[in-house]
Amino acid sequence: GMIMAGLGLIESGAGMEEEEVRLGLEGNLCRCTGYQNIVKAIQEAAGEMRQAAPAGAQGGSE
């Protein structure tokens, strides 16, 4: 769920500031991680993926 939501956020071109990512993950619950590293992972992935395929192109998935 987190991975799919994160992928969706990245491909939609959403902003990757911490607050924006957190709001984007509002629909996915986790009871274990406290979310911080999930947010960081999405931000990091966005950096890599958007560099590889800049805005407007189809986002490449793993």
Added chain:
Amino acid sequence: MTQVAEPGAKRWMGGGLVRKEDPKLITGQGRYTDDIALPGMLWLAFARSPVAHANIVSIDTSAAKELPGVVAVYTGEELASEWAAAMPCAWPVSSRTYPGENTHDPRVPDHWPVAKDRVRYMGEIVAVVVADSREHAFDATEAVDVDYDELPVVTDIEAASADGAHVIHEQFGSNELYTWELHNGDVDKVFADAPVVVSERYFHPRLIANAIEPRAIVVQPVPAGGEFTVWSATQIPHFLRVFLTLILGIPETKIRVIAPEVGGGFGSKLEVYAEEFVAVALARKLGQPVKWNEYRSEGYLSTVQGRGVIQDMEVAATEEGKLLGVRVKLQADMGAYASLVGPGIPILGAFHYHGVYDCDAYSFTCTSVFTNQTPTDAYRGAGRPEATYATERIMDALARRVGKDPAEVRAMNFIPPFDQPRMTAGTLEYDSGNYGAALDKAKELVGYDALRQEQQAGDGRRDGKLLGVGISSYMEVCGWAPSQVLGTLHYAGGGWERASVRCNPTGKITVISGTSPHGQGHETTFAQIVADALGVTPDDVEVLHGDTSVATWGLDSYGSRSLSVGGVTIQKAAELVREKARVLAAHELEVAEDDLEWTDGKFQVKGAPDRAKTVPELAFSSWAAHNLPEGVDPILEAGAAFDPPNWTFPSGTHICVVEVDPETGSTRIDRYVAVDDCGTIINPLIVDGQVMGGVAQGIAEALYEEAIYDENGTLLSGNMMTYRIPSAAELPGYTLGKTVTPSSTNPMGVKGIGETGTIASPPAVLNAVADALRFVGVGFIDKPASAEKIWRVVQSAQGQAPPERTPEGGGTGAASMTPEREGGVA
């Protein structure tokens, strides 16, 4: 490739190795109980009482039996012959006073898996349906027709023990399970003579664990052999096996229990449940595999809940704020029955309501009562968050009373640094501690002095919001547990661990652990420990657990014990393997054992390092057994046991900074700093993960969560709409720091970290909120500090009576659980 350490590095412990468990989990290849499907499998569903307290006058299952796909429907009376005994209470605490002579006279009412003639909480099972699909089974439960004769309902903790209260279990004459007392020092005199006494009352509402994986069980019987394989989403496969034997009368040797991937527990899967007993009984009765998977709202009623405690906390002190004594009285809600270890949960906190502080006089009293609600039991921290909350909130209250900064009052009262066992006022011997170091580090990380200056200069305001800073300097007691101590507490089992380390002939290492991880990353941490002991890499090490036919002996995972008891045992076994390997190496290299040294992960001849043997090489030759020394058996493996001589005592300081909007009551956590000391750190990534997850649950407890029952015993917060656990949008980021004070309890110096985040954080958050609200004249606020609650106290303090509530479909709490998104995001 899982390693992140340098390829040539020989030291894995202490490194942040990415978890071995994760590749399969994050690609959906993990197999959970619900993923298991067996040929011929039937589904179970449970008809549950919609009322909290009633006699069952009659049950008519005929209509249910006629529905599509239904194979059978059973009532409690019809299943009565399945049980050799009622469901167990493994910690039957009874009334006692320490010091003093006591008799053990526990009050454990019969608790049958399916109610026979009376139900005592909403959600108690009254019938079970067996059908060909989950949906068919569930539909049929709604057709089970039960005639209830309702009885008076007891839900309020204080009302339960009041004179004239309706008694839920008549044989005891009252709703009290026990009154348990511990006194040390001349408490009455200390309080009578003290210049300062501060008293506050705290209430800990019930909490619902909400592990993301719902409970589930699959049972495969082999009728001709009387054998059963049980897969259950449990934290305690070993205990489940023992109790299946006792309650169902099946020989232990015929039962195999497997905990597959388990998606979180937090104590809610540290239980043996009615559904598990029924599933095995019906697999036996029908001779076919059966399965059950919980619905979330079903779980809210049927899975043990946490907390449920009222505390009257008092401290005696000097005018300077020096602590003289602690006196606390608890009233604890057990729910309708004595759960597996529920009666003992308040007792886990009994010994340390003085926390990290010194004092001369200590008194703890707890009265536990039955109520017509879901039974309570362990929930992350289990007794210790309650204790820490009372201690840390009252320290802030004491600071306000004597007019000093809360950090200063704490520092002046800390037990000074120590690294060997030290007796404390609550009669525990803490293992080690350096409380000042964590407070100093936390203050530095949060910018404490600047914050206090900003507060003073702005009269508590920052951009129109109220600014608050809250500290929690905590300790806790974990590393469950020294077996002898458990015996004195009347806990039914022990606290040891066992492990085996086996060197396979082709060089890979198998570790058998008696712990049962459910998300904590043990496979990685334990692999790091063994890799260092045997000169291999963590990728060479496979850790097996959670299957009673593989890891035969163990006491599973709870109470932050897996590393400090389980991991220590594994290291012990690995070192025994290395010693066996040394004998072989000396023999093969034709030198005396003293001529060998263990360097760079191998045995080298001193002065001739090219003559060396590795453990994997020796594993092969040990297996081939062509050239073993006299008296040495083939196969390079060893087992070990460890019964810890003491508990372990993690500690630390958390500091929370909040901005509270006085207009809306909403709280935004601006910064959250956690400085923790879990002794020696094996894997910092995993430690940080536990802290962040634990703090998230504690913040949720502080601001958002409470299970609400109405006076009829109806659970109003019955699903994720009304009791929602926070998303990423409702939680802040965290700044993490560490101090390291090794434990004196075990050779590795490790303490445990699994529960500390949840123990430390609620008072840090509430102290921050209370600190903010004092600037508008609010004297007290308790948790959850919801927006509605804050708004109301602010209105009252400003002299305006808040408008009357008009509950729509709920009681007083429903609206308070709506997390405020506005301002709730860091």
